[in-house]
Amino acid sequence: MVTSAERGDASSRRRPTIDDVARLAGVGRGTVSRVINGGHNVRPAVRDAVNQAIDILGYSVNQSARNLARGRTGSIAYIISDRGDRLFEDPNFGLFARTFSRQLRGSGRHLLITTAEDEEEENSLGDYLAFGHVDGALLGLTRDHEPLLQRLQASRLPFVVLGKPLGFENALSWVAIDDEKAAFTVVSYLAGKVDGAIGTVTGPLHTSSGRERLDGCRLALGDRFRPDLVASGDWSLRSGREGTELLLRREPGLRGLFVASDLMAAGAIGALRAAGRRVPEDVAVVGFDDSAAATMVDPALTTMRNPIEQTALEALRILDERIAGDAGAPVRLVLSSELVKRSSA
Amino acid sequence: MVTSAERGDASSRRRPTIDDVARLAGVGRGTVSRVINGGHNVRPAVRDAVNQAIDILGYSVNQSARNLARGRTGSIAYIISDRGDRLFEDPNFGLFARTFSRQLRGSGRHLLITTAEDEEEENSLGDYLAFGHVDGALLGLTRDHEPLLQRLQASRLPFVVLGKPLGFENALSWVAIDDEKAAFTVVSYLAGKVDGAIGTVTGPLHTSSGRERLDGCRLALGDRFRPDLVASGDWSLRSGREGTELLLRREPGLRGLFVASDLMAAGAIGALRAAGRRVPEDVAVVGFDDSAAATMVDPALTTMRNPIEQTALEALRILDERIAGDAGAPVRLVLSSELVKRSSA
DNA sequence: CACCAAATTGGAAGCGCTCCCAAAAGGTAG
DNA sequence: CTACCTTTTGGGAGCGCTTCCAATTTGGTG
Numbered sequence: 001m002v003t004s005a006e007r008g009d010a011s012s013r014r015r016p017t018i019d020d021v022a023r024l025a026g027v028g029r030g031t032v033s034r035v036i037n038g039g040h041n042v043r044p045a046v047r048d049a050v051n052q053a054i055d056i057l058g059y060s061v062n063q064s065a066r067n068l069a070r071g072r073t074g075s076i077a078y079i080i081s082d083r084g085d086r087l088f089e090d091p092n093f094g095l096f097a098r099t100f101s102r103q104l105r106g107s108g109r110h111l112l113i114t115t116a117e118d119e120e121e122e123n124s125l126g127d128y129l130a131f132g133h134v135d136g137a138l139l140g141l142t143r144d145h146e147p148l149l150q151r152l153q154a155s156r157l158p159f160v161v162l163g164k165p166l167g168f169e170n171a172l173s174w175v176a177i178d179d180e181k182a183a184f185t186v187v188s189y190l191a192g193k194v195d196g197a198i199g200t201v202t203g204p205l206h207t208s209s210g211r212e213r214l215d216g217c218r219l220a221l222g223d224r225f226r227p228d229l230v231a232s233g234d235w236s237l238r239s240g241r242e243g244t245e246l247l248l249r250r251e252p253g254l255r256g257l258f259v260a261s262d263l264m265a266a267g268a269i270g271a272l273r274a275a276g277r278r279v280p281e282d283v284a285v286v287g288f289d290d291s292a293a294a295t296m297v298d299p300a301l302t303t304m305r306n307p308i309e310q311t312a313l314e315a316l317r318i319l320d321e322r323i324a325g326d327a328g329a330p331v332r333l334v335l336s337s338e339l340v341k342r343s344s345a
Numbered sequence: 346m347v348t349s350a351e352r353g354d355a356s357s358r359r360r361p362t363i364d365d366v367a368r369l370a371g372v373g374r375g376t377v378s379r380v381i382n383g384g385h386n387v388r389p390a391v392r393d394a395v396n397q398a399i400d401i402l403g404y405s406v407n408q409s410a411r412n413l414a415r416g417r418t419g420s421i422a423y424i425i426s427d428r429g430d431r432l433f434e435d436p437n438f439g440l441f442a443r444t445f446s447r448q449l450r451g452s453g454r455h456l457l458i459t460t461a462e463d464e465e466e467e468n469s470l471g472d473y474l475a476f477g478h479v480d481g482a483l484l485g486l487t488r489d490h491e492p493l494l495q496r497l498q499a500s501r502l503p504f505v506v507l508g509k510p511l512g513f514e515n516a517l518s519w520v521a522i523d524d525e526k527a528a529f530t531v532v533s534y535l536a537g538k539v540d541g542a543i544g545t546v547t548g549p550l551h552t553s554s555g556r557e558r559l560d561g562c563r564l565a566l567g568d569r570f571r572p573d574l575v576a577s578g579d580w581s582l583r584s585g586r587e588g589t590e591l592l593l594r595r596e597p598g599l600r601g602l603f604v605a606s607d608l609m610a611a612g613a614i615g616a617l618r619a620a621g622r623r624v625p626e627d628v629a630v631v632g633f634d635d636s637a638a639a640t641m642v643d644p645a646l647t648t649m650r651n652p653i654e655q656t657a658l659e660a661l662r663i664l665d666e667r668i669a670g671d672a673g674a675p676v677r678l679v680l681s682s683e684l685v686k687r688s689s690a
Numbered sequence: 691c692a693c694c695a696a697a698t699t700g701g702a703a704g705c706g707c708t709c710c711c712a713a714a715a716g717g718t719a720g
Numbered sequence: 721c722t723a724c725c726t727t728t729t730g731g732g733a734g735c736g737c738t739t740c741c742a743a744t745t746t747g748g749t750g
Contacts, residue, residue, distance in 0.1 A: 015477045017705095017707085018706065019706080022730095027729075029706095029707085030729065031729060031730075033709085034728090034729090041728060041729090043727090043729095046728085061706085062413070062705085062706050063478075064417075064705085064706080065705070066708075068410050068706080068708090068736065069706075069709080069734080070708065070735085073409065074409070094439065097442075098458075110420065110457065112446075113446050114450070131360065237640070237641060263641075266641055273643070293641060296641060298615050298618070362735095362736055372700080373700035373701060374700075374737085375699070375738085378737070378738060379698095382738085386699090406736085406737075407737070411737055413737070414704080414705055414736075414739080
């Protein structure tokens with residue numbers, strides 16, 4: 001390894017090219033190219049000489065030139081169909097973005113983060129994507145979103161969906177957590193803790209996450225499930241509060257509450273406290289996501305932690321396979337979540 | 346404007362190049378280049394013909410080729426010297442990242458988000474940056490950070506600091522909010538609301554934000570400032586709680602509290618409640634940042650909203666000037682914050 | 691109408707890389 | 721030692737753009 005000191009003030013010299021390396025190593029340009037692209041079909045001795053020259057010169061590949069020659073753009077789009085300003089409040093989004101960026105940087109590529117808030121944005125985005133500005137796309141869909149999906153499917157652009165794309169489960173590649181199983185786990189835990197009435201504040205039921213978390217809850221509760229104690233929310237803090245107020249009106253003796261996201265759970269706890277209930281003594285509460293809100297709220301939430309990072313890595317791996325041309329049948333992957341016990345239940 | 350329908354399924358055809366446009370418009374390649382780069386020194390009639398050809402073909406410039414020809418990389422680094430996992434919990438970071446990305450996308454460029462957690466990462470990052478992988482850098486420093494700053498200063502890489510770089514105020518370009526003035530504003534408001542003892546939980550005093558917010562507080566309180574009612578925190582929820590517990594021990598009759606960040610304020614409110622104090626009846630609390638935590642906590646926080654988006658845009662503008670070669674004297678810019686009244690004070 | 695300067699134009703050269711092909715080197719078997 | 725096959729190697733061509741510079745056109749003037 002050569003330190004920056006040894007090679008002087010790098011910035012003041014012309015950046016070395018592949019030809020400089022070839023000259024110094026006494027080989028042809030093609031050979032250097034082969035070495036920096038895996039070193040296959042190059043004699044070990046030659047490879048070492050080339051690597052040494054690379055170190056001495058402090059050479060690193062010019063991505064623009066590589067992309068131009070390869071006919072690639074060197075960037076991947078991460079598309080979120082949600083209101084942009086909500087975006088960064090969603091802790092999952094941040095972790096996804098961070099994991100993608102980091103991973104792509106390792107291969108000299110970039111992540112392009114984009115929202116598609118309304119139909120117009122969606123159309124221009126569709127054009128943009130289909131027209132070769134990116135090598136592939138990762139779709140974080142917050143609602144069911146056929147138009148963009150169909151558009152992309154027709155465009156041949158490789159892409160992978162994060163989460164289960166309702167209605168396209170069999171046609172597309174996707175990576176998702178098992179919402180139903182996760183909800184089953186946390187609600188079973190809750191049901192084991194308390195006797196009496198258990199209610200739930202759901203996510204939006206037009207999303208697969210919202211729906212499956214409710215399914216898991218229903219399954220876990222079995223006979224104890226009460227259809228009248230289901231309030232539907234929209235992932236927002238406010239909807240968590242209002243949903244809880246509704247449930248409390250319907251069943252003042254409420255003992256347990258499954259809230260389909262931590263943020264909504266924060267709202268729920270606020271509503272419970274306002275109604276004079278202690279958590280978890282009077283009403284036990286469990287959330288979902290293990291987001292920052294989970295520990296910000298008092299008492300800290302018992303919740304489900306999702307393997308976001310793993311989801312991201314797998315999605316990217318699958319996408320890379322498809323970009324490389326292994327465009328066989330769609331690939332589907334389901335990962336499981338983990339119960340995190342804190343003090344709210 | 347040509348819709349995607351008119352030009353057929355774009356994805357299946359070869360992407361048009363500048364030569365295709367030149368041929369269709371009946372002009373030379375150079376002329377097309379001139380048109381897509383501002384259209385200077387091109388006769389209006391010719392310019393229109395070229396633009397029409399561009400529309401018909403659905404041409405858009407190939408960034409890799411442009412970057413290669415221009416000797417630019419087409420990316421800007423956003424560097425944060427903080428623990429990566431805290432990163433996305435910081436609401437300002439998210440807004441910065443989003444504003445940068447969006448703005449850069451407009452000019453076909455990319456944002457590269459990077460952390461520099463320890464000295465080693467910092468060194469390799471320094472090499473990376475100095476070696477021409479990016480066109481410029483935006484530095485979000487959470488602590489005073491001389492090594493990287495000096496390294497970059499020596500490297501000729503254009504960069505702009507977000508926040509005031511302690512010890513480098515005169516040597517570098519930076520954009521910051523006026524922490525002192527903002528703290529003065531919110532503490533004055535608090536002081537007008539309550540009589541009696543007012544304390545503060547500060548940010549880390551080795552950062553300019555931490556220090557200046559304390560200065561502003563001291564200034565606003567004047568004679569009422571009590572040096573014994575200053576607890577130092579580190580921006581974390583926990584430090585907010587612990588600092589508040591300390592203040593309460595020193596002054597059980599505490600009536601007002603300025604907490605230097607909303608997240609810490611959430612911890613403070615938890616501590617106050619645990620100690621049996623009502624907010625704002627017994628103790629009025631004000632925060633700083635207007636982050637998501639401000640409305641998540643109960644009661645919602647009175648706090649200062651910072652012009653993050655404007656800061657981001659100005660920083661990028663200054664950076665672009667410097668990249669373009671207008672590397673005159675360093676540029677400094679200070680923006681003001683705005684009081685947001687809610688129910689905590 | 692001739693002349694000149696300024697504005698406009700075309701296209702060659704070159705950015706740094708990958709991909710490919712032909713040539714050279716190396717191995718193996720008879 | 722030769723013939724043949726495989727592996728390795730060098731370097732030309734080309735990716736799509738910008739940046740010149742030289743050539744042409746334009747427009748104004750005497």
